[in-house]
Amino acid sequence: MANQISAIRGMNDIYGDQANAFDYLINSAERVLQQYGYNSIRLPIVEKTELFARSIGEVTDIVEKEMYTFADRNDDSLTLRPEGTAGCVRAVVQNGLVHNQVQKLYYTGPMFRYERPQKGRYRQFHQFGVEVFGLASADIDAELIILTARLWEQLGLDGLELQINSLGSQQARAEYRDILVAYLAQFEDQLDEDSKRRLHSNPLRILDSKNPEMKTIVEQAPKLIDHLDEESKQHFEQVKAYLQDIGIDYVVNPNLVRGLDYYNRTVFEWVTTELGAQGTVCAGGRYDGLVEQIGGKSTPAVGFAMGIERLVALLMDKQLVGAQQQADLYIVTVGETTSRPGMVIGEMLRDALPELNVQMNCGGGSFKSQFKKADKSGARFAIVLGEEEVNQQQAQVKPLREDAEQETIAWSDLTAFLTGKFAS
The missing domain is CATH 3.30.930.10 (Bira Bifunctional Protein; Domain 2)
Known part of the structure; x- marks a missing residue:
């Protein structure tokens, strides 16, 4: 390798x-x-x-x-x-x-x-x-x-x-620069290497020195604001x-x-x-x-x-920003004929409820493994589609974060039902 x-x-x-x-x-x-x-x-x-x-x-x-x-x-x-x-x-x-x-x-x-x-x-x-x-x-x-x-x-x-x-x-700054250089030149042997290098090229930067040994020299320097x-x-x-x-x-x-x-x-x-x-x-x-x-x-x-x-x-x-965005709804599909209707339902919900994060299980997997992913996503509800639900154009809505019963909802009523759930 x-x-x-x-x-x-x-x-x-x-x-x-x-x-x-x-x-x-x-x-x-x-x-x-x-x-x-x-x-x-x-x-x-x-x-x-x-x-x-x-x-x-x-x-x-x-x-x-x-x-x-x-x-x-x-x-x-x-x-x-x-x-x-x-x-x-x-x-x-x-x-x-x-x-x-x-x-x-x-x-x-x-x-x-x-x-x-x-x-x-x-x-x-x-x-x-x-x-x-x-x-x-x-x-x-x-x-x-x-x-x-x-x-x-x-x-x-x-x-x-x-x-x-x-x-x-610029003119006042140039005049002050001459005053500052004259002041700092008195302490040239006490300046650190950076300050010695800046003394004649960029002396104002010496005032911004973070070296504690320069503190007294900097504090007692003439102030630009006074000029x-x-x-x-x-x-x-x-x-x-x-x-x-x-x-x-x-x-x-x-x-x-x-x-x-x-x-x-x-x-x-x-x-x-x-x-x-x-x-x-x-x-x-x-x-x-x-x-x-x-x-x-x-x-x-x-x-x-x-x-x-x-x-x-x-x-x-300061913990002022949340973790990665979690799902609100997670669509679980089980059976050979369910993934395509699941995708359609996902798009329908995103159109109708754009403020919600709707995640679709992609890549297949067993019913148990998909529910593990749904739980890990942080979703509040799982939308479950089996072959029987597809045949009857229904979905099971299972709460994942509260102790409540799973409900069977017609596809045509799904948007209104979920709107009520997230409003409460």
Whole structure:
């Protein structure tokens, strides 16, 4: 026998209850986004490497160390997408979707980063992303945060903390960068290797360091929020006012800078302490310069992404999503002439009672073995067809979850009978 081939490390199969939780989360998110008037967009998994180098930033960890990049047969450099925003921006620019119009879009799918796998963080991971183009005002920043809060409420997720900050304008950020570098340079010999490497290339990322030995240096660093331009201050105050009006609690985290170079003004994260070190489950912010950076006309933009694996882990840990969907009705057929009528009855019931899960026994089997499958399916009733029932156009309806008598029902009365049973 040939050696068994296993999945690549950090790229996992999703099945059973976890797959059910995935579907539940994505379907819930889509319903919320549609409530707010957002539309779906489908994006390629592979893009030109230049797209991510230009948008994310060549000196970020993602571009320097984490991307899956390869040359195709034409020797073009291609990359498996490490995040969704850049591809979405490329799509709306290429297809002319942001010319004098507002776009409110959402997408979902796998992303790829070569990093150390751990709970809720994998080399192939899934995101649900939302992007808005063409609106510069604070109300849309607030709406994105508010609709995520609505999703947590609908999912039953509590204990998530909202952290917000403002990165100001590009000019204010550049001026602050010089102030921060001057401060950090005093402690260069105390910085860890990552921070030394970032000091002159991406110093704001040092503020996001998780190294406890850097804690004092980071806490005492000048705060970007104290160096905002006046327009950005007003924008941030408006965002906070909207959140207060809706009753959404938040914490202003002056060290929240996000890992990607393209952000400006509002940034936010929803975090939890229940997933170890990887506590961020949803994050985003405003990126007004990115559309122009990728080749479009200057267009304000804001968005966020949710980590599906992390949220699924929370849902399952808190037992907020059910097991794989169970049957309501299970059709048992015994005899050579029963399977075809059984199939017809199954379709009739699905047409008439679309809210019910109707499972048909396929593959034959003895009466006893079929009832074992019916019981295992979780069905409330078994619909039993023998040759005698087929001849008389009747079915036996046997309760599987309660102590009640089996009843003989004519096919023409079956829908009304079962409607009454599931209504009670």
